[in-house]
Amino acid sequence: MNSMNDLNKRNIPIPKIHLRPSLFILMIALIIILLTDSVFYYYTKRMLTTELETKLQLIADNVAISIKHSKTGEKYVENLIGQNLRTASVAAKYRLNPDIEQVTDPELAAIRDDLLVDHITLMKRSGDDIIGYKSTDPNEINISTKHWSRDWFQAFNQLFDQRATHVQSGQALPYYWSGPMNTSSSNPQFVDKWGYFYDGATNYIIDPFVHDTFFRKYQQETGVDAVINEMIHGYTDHGAKEITVYNLPIFLKQQEQISSQGYVWFSDRDILFGSYQLKDERDQAYVQAVVDTHERKQFFMTIDGKSYLKMFVPLQLDVPVVISLTADYERIKQSIDQQQANLLILIGTTAIIAILLVVIVVRLSNWYREATAESVQEVYVDHISSLFRSMKEQRHDFNNHVAAIHALVHLKEYEELDRYTKELVGETAALNDVIQINVPSISAIVQAKVIQSIERKINFQHQVANLSRLSLGAIKATDLVRMLSNLIDNAFDAVAASSKGDKEVKLLGRVDKNILVFEIANNGDPILEDNLPHLFKPGYSTKQGDGSHAGLGLSIVKKLVEKYGGTIQVSSIDAETRFTITIPV
Template identity: 35%
Template sequence: MMRRRKWLLAILGLLLLIGVNNTIYYFTAKRSLENSMRHEMLAVAKQIQLSIEQSRLGGEVFQNQIGRELRAVSIAAQYALDPDIDKVTNEQLTELATKLDVNHISLFRPDEARDDIVIDKSSDPKELGAGSKTWDPWYQAFQQLFALKPVSVKWGQVLNHFWTGPYESATTDVDKIYKWGYYYDGSTNYMLDPYISNEMMKQYEDATGVNRLIKRAIEDNASLLEITAVNPDTFSVGKPILTKNSAGEWVEHITQAPIIYGEYTYKLKDDVRNIEKAYKSNRIVTVNTIANDTHVIKTYIPVQIPKGSSVLDLEGNSLDRYILTIVSDYKFVQDSLDSQFLNIGFIITIITVLSALLVLLVRHYFRRSRNEVVKETQVTYVEEINQLLVSVKAQRHDFLNYVQTIQSLVDLGKVTELKDFMKELTGEIQLTNEMINIGNPAIAALIRSKLAQAQERKVRFENNFHGLDKLDFGMKSLDLTRVIGNLIDNAFDEVMKYPEERRFIRLEGVLADNTLEFVIRNTCDNAARIVEEGKLFDQGFSTKQGAHQGLGLPIVKEIVTSYKGTLQVKSDEDGFIVFAVRLPHY
C-alpha cells in the first residue's frame, strides 16, 4: 500500500512537472515569436523610414529647384519693369506673369505711415494693400532683404538677395496653396514676389512622393496597416494650427500640420504620450495593444532631419526630427504561433522526456558520488587513526631502547651526541602529538604529507590548530582538505622562488563561535601588486612559471562560496601574502 502511494505521488509529480514545463515553454516560445515579429517589423520600419526620408529629401530638393526658378523669374521681371514702382501697372504684372509662366507677381514696398511692408502692385487684385507685419517670420525676412542683409530665418531657402519659404496656404486666399519667392537687390524701390501654385509639387508627390511611397508599402506588406509621419510638437494640440487673416478668415498652416504624411485612423489614447516619449528620448517606442477592434503592434520611430527643414513647431521653429508611426497586424504573430503549435508540442514532449532522464541520471550520480565521498572519508579516517596508533605503539616499543641509549651516552660523557639524540627524539614525539592534537584525521593526514614536502624542499612550515576536534565529519572534511591543500600548494609554489632562509609558510586553523577559520601566510615580494590586480581567483590566471593551469585558487573560491563562506587575500608589511578562509559551522 505504501509503495503504491509513493508511485502515485511520483506519477503526479511527474505530470505536474510536465504541465509546468509545457506551460513555461509555450509562453517562452510565444514571447520569442513576438520578439522575432517585433524585430522583423522594426527592420521593415527602418527600411520604410529610410525610403520615406529619401523621398522627403527629394521633395525638398525639388522645392529648392522651384525656388531657384522663382529667383530667375524675379530677375527677368526686374529687367522688364521700371525700377520705380509708381511707373508699374497691375496690367503689366498680369501680362508679365503669363509670359514667365507663374501664377502671379506682386510688388512689395515699405509703408512708413503704416509701419509695414505692403503689397502695392499685383497681378492678383486680392493681394493689393495687404500688409505683412503679422506674417512671422516672413516679415523678418522682408526687413532683412530691404536692408540688403542675408536672411537669417532658419528654414526656407536663402539665395543671393533672395528668400523663399515652403509651400503654404495663402493669407489673402485661404483656399490656395502657393510657393512665394522674394527678391530685392537695391536697384528698385520695391521687392519682387513671383509665386506659383502647388500643382507642380502635387504632381511630383503623386508620382514619387512620400504619400505614394506609404501607400505602396502598405499594399506590398500584408502585415502593415498604417504608416503616419507626425509632427511631435503640434500633434499634442490635437487639431490643425490656424490663424485669422485681416478678412477674419482662418488660415491653416501646412508647415505646422500635426499629420505630415499618411493617414491617422488607428488612434490610441496614449499616442500623445508615446510620441512625446519617442521624441524626447530619441528612441523607438513599441506598444502591443488594441486599436479599431484589432490587435496591433504600434511602433513610434524618431526620424532625424536636417536643421532648416519645413517641419515647424508651434513657435514656427524648425524641428530636428519627426515621429514615424507604423501599425502592424498582430494576427501574423498569432498565425505563426498556431502554425508552429504542433512543432512546439513535439519539442515540449521531447524536452520533458529528456529532462526526466537527466534528473534520474543526476540523482543517481549524486547518490553514488555521496556514497563514494563518505566511503573515502571513512577510509582516510581509519587509515590515519591506524597510523597514529602505530606511531604511539612504536614509540612505546622503542622506549626502552631510547632509555638505554640515553644511559650509554651519559655514561660515556657524550654530551653533544646526547643533545642531538634528545632533539631528534623530542621532534618525533612532538610531531606525533601535534598530529593527534589537530583533532581531524583528514586534515591531520594532509598536514603530515605537507610537512614531509616542506622538509624535502627546505621550507619552514609552521602550523597551529585549535578546536578542530569539534568539526563535523564527512563531506565537509574532504572539501576542507581540498581548500587547505590548494592554499598550501599555492604557498609552496611561491616560496620556492626565494633562497632557503626566506622560504616560510604558516598555517593557522580555529573553530570557535560557530565559525571555522583558516589563515595561511607565506613569503611574497609582489604581494601588494598581486592583490591590487585582483586576478588571483580568475580561471587560468597564474603568477608562476611552467605548466601551471591557474586552477587551484579558483577551486578554493568555488568550494568556499558553496558553503556560503568568505575568502579574503591581502598583503602585510612583513612581505607576506595572507589568505583567510571563513566558513559558517553549525
C-alpha cells in the first residue's frame, strides 16, 4: 500500500512547450520581415525614381522635337517679318532725301508711323566704322557697329560695297540683309528684328526695325514655350514642375564664344525657353558637366522644405543646348512613406496577432499536454494499482500454496501434490506471459483484464509478441490502451451475454512489417449482418439491458484508430466475432 501511496503522491514532471523559444522564433521572423520590408522600400523608391527619370527624359525628347519644329516655323515667320522690313525700306527710300544730311527727324518719324515700324535708323560709314547717324530712337544715334559680331559688320560693308551679302546668319535678299532676331544693344529691354537696305541710290543704309511683340506672341501660342507650358500646366500631369532651356554661352559666362562663333540666339539671356525659378547653386556646374560629357546628369535638392529631382539633358540642335527638368519628388516620397507606413502597420498588427496566437497555442498545447499526461497517469495508476492488488493476492496465495505443499509433503500425498503443483505452474506461466509483454501500458491493461476475466469466469487468452522494438509516446500509448480496453470489455460483455458454456476471449498482438496489429476475438453470439454497418456509429449499441450502455465505445475506438492513420475491421460468424486493428508505426 505504501508503494501505491508513493506513486500517487509522486510529482511527475509534465513536458511543456515554453513560450520564450516560440517568441524568439517569432522575433527572428519579424526581423526577416523588416529586412524584406527595407529591401522592398528601397526597391520601390528606385523603381518610382527610375519611372520619373524616364518620364522626364521623354519630356526632354518632346521639347527637343518641339524646338526643331518651332525653329522651322519661327524661321518662316521671322523671314516674313524680314521681307516686310525690306518693303518698308524701299518705301522709305522713295520718301527720303538721298543725302543723309538733308533728312530731318520729323520727316523720319512720320515715315516710321506710316510704315508701321517701331523705329528707323539711317547708318553711314565713318572712317573704318559704320554708325547710326540719324534715328527715331535716340539710343541708336552714334552707336558703333565695328565691334558687333563679324556677321553683322561684314554684312554692312558688303551692302555699302554693293556686293551680295554672304554671311552665315540672317536673311539675304537683293540689296538687303536682315539680321537674326536678337536683343537690342542700344536698348536691352527689347528683342528686335532689323532690316538693312542699300542699293546705292542713297549715301546711307536704311534700317527699319520692329520689336518682337508679334513674334513673341507667335512663340507663346505655337512655339516651344507653348509646348513647355502645356507639359507643366496642361491636363496631363507629366511630372515636371519647371522646364528650362539654357542659353549656354551666356549661362556659362562664355561671352567670348559670341564673338568667335558669331550669332547666339539671344546675347543677354541666360534662358532660351521655359522658366528658371527653381534655382540651385549647383546648376552651372552640372550644365558644364553635361556639355563636357554629353551625358545626362541629375541631383536632388530641397527648396522651401520640398524635395525636387533636377535632371540635365544634352540636346544637339543647330547649336549645343542643355535642358533641365525639375520634378516634384515630394509626391514620390509621400507615396513611398504612406506605403511604408501602411506596410509597417500591417506588419505590426500581424506581429501582435501572431504573438497572441503563439501565446494561445502554447498555452493550449501545454494544457492539452497536461490533460493528456494526467490521463496517461490515471491509466497507469489504475492498471498498476490492479497489478499491485493482483501481486498482493498472489503473495497471499503464495503463502497458502507453500503451506498446502508443506502439508501434502508431510502427509506424503504425492499424487495430490503433483496435481496441485501443476495448477500452480499454469498460473505462474500465465503471469510470466503478462510480464514478458515489454510495453508497460499494454502489460498493465492485460493484467487488469486477466483479473476481470477471473472474476467473471471468462477464459481470457492473450498472446502479444514481437513488441520489443515498438516505441510508443505517452499519448499514443494512452490511446492504444483505450482502444484495447473498449474492445476487450465489449468482448467480455458479448460472451457474458451468450448462452454458450465455454466463454473465451482472445487477444493477439504483433508488429508485422511496420504495422501494429491487434486482434480481439470472442465466441459469443454472432452480430447480425444487418447490424454490422452501424456498429461504429455514435450511440448505436447491440447490447440489451437497462440502457446503461451509451453505444460510444466502438465509435471512440474508430476515431482513435483513424487519428493514427489506421483501420479497424470486424468479422462475425457463429464460431467467433473478431475485431482487427492495424496502425502504422
